Amino acid sequence: AQSVTQLDSHVSVSEGTPVLLRCNYSSSYSPSLFWYVQHPNKGLQLLLKYTSAATLVKGINGFEAEFKKSETSFHLTKPSAHMSDAAEYFCVVRNAGNMLTFGGGTRLMVKP
Amino acid sequence: DGGITQSPKYLFRKEGQNVTLSCEQNLNHDAMYWYRQDPGQGLRLIYYSQIVNDFQKGDIAEGYSVSREKKESFPLTVTSAQKNPTAFYLCASSIGLGDQETQYFGPGTRLLVL
Numbered sequence: 693a694q695s696v697t698q699l700d701s702h703v704s705v706s707e708g709t710p711v712l713l714r715c716n717y718s719s720s721y722s723p724s725l726f727w728y729v730q731h732p733n734k735g736l737q738l739l740l741k742y743t744s745a746a747t748l749v750k751g752i753n754g755f756e757a758e759f760k761k762s763e764t765s766f767h768l769t770k771p772s773a774h775m776s777d778a779a780e781y782f783c784v785v786r787n788a789g790n791m792l793t794f795g796g797g798t799r800l801m802v803k804p
Numbered sequence: 805d806g807g808i809t810q811s812p813k814y815l816f817r818k819e820g821q822n823v824t825l826s827c828e829q830n831l832n833h834d835a836m837y838w839y840r841q842d843p844g845q846g847l848r849l850i851y852y853s854q855i856v857n858d859f860q861k862g863d864i865a866e867g868y869s870v871s872r873e874k875k876e877s878f879p880l881t882v883t884s885a886q887k888n889p890t891a892f893y894l895c896a897s898s899i900g901l902g903d904q905e906t907q908y909f910g911p912g913t914r915l916l917v918l
Contacts, residue, residue: 701844728909735808735894735909736847743904782846790905791862794846 694719694787698795706803711755711770713798715783718764724786725766727757730797731779739781742766753777778802807831808910810895815915817882817889825880825913827895836878837896837907840864847894853878882915890917 699714717723724743728736740751747759757768766783783795808829817823827836835854839847849862853872867886872878878897882889892914896907 696846724905726906733892733912733914735810735911736896738906738908741906786905790902791849791852792847792907794848796846797844 694723694785694793696783696785696793696795698781698783698798700798701796702799702801704801704803705773707775708772711768711773711777711800713768713781713783713800715757715766715768715795716764717766717783717785719785719787721788722761725757725759726784726786726792727751727755727766727768728782728784729779730782736782739768773800773802775802775804808895808897808908810893810910810913812913813911815913817915817917819917820884822881822883823915825882825893825895825915827878827880827910828876829878829895829897829910830876831897831899831908832875833897833899833908834875835898835905836872837898838862838868838870838878838880839894839896841892841894841912850880850893889915891915 695718697716726741727739730736740749742749742759750756755770780797780799784792811826837852838850841847848864851870853859869881894912895910898907
């Protein structure tokens with residue numbers, strides 16, 4: 693069975709500093725992995741996805757994530773946080789039946 | 805505009821009442837999904853449909869029902885059997901096969917019990 697663990701429920705950074713949102717997964721085969729962002733009372737927006745191509749994936753709004761099979765990790769990073777990045781972020785793994793398993797979410801707060 | 809629409813944005817339910825949440829997409833996607841989101845938690849799958857006139861239970865289908873009579877529409881009914889319906893409900897649709905499949909989400913409906 694697949695599972696996703698987001699290691700931090702809350703992350704707080706200052707504007708202009710780097711962002712790191714951590715995600716570990718377990719999967720019995722080579723997984724597809726996604727990061728989605730959710731602003732308050734909104735739906736989820738796809739940031740980026742990994743589907744067995746390049747291990748460093750670039751997404752929208754300057755975010756990127758690196759798939760590390762040896763560490764079973766898919767951490768999300770951004771070099772410089774912006775106030776508009778404040779939101780909840782979900783790491784997601786797709787299982788063998790093409791269904792998605794969601795992590796518990798990480799709330800990112802950006803201080804001015 | 806192409807996209808996924810959900811209505812209403814907010815919905816209130818009285819005890820013992822059935823309510824129906826609408827989800828429409830004009831993206832020509834074959835598959836559609838309903839998720840429930842509770843505060844501080846990830847999404848849990850209620851029902852999904854991969855083609856018209858066919859749907860499958862997800863992880864938490866009890867107390868819910870769906871229909872898929874048209875490709876564009878996948879309404880969710882929250883029945884009186886669902887004892888804890890207060891949540892944020894998200895509809896999604898997907899395109900692609902296998903590794904290329906990506907789900908896109910609607911704006912959500914917040915259901916509150918009076």
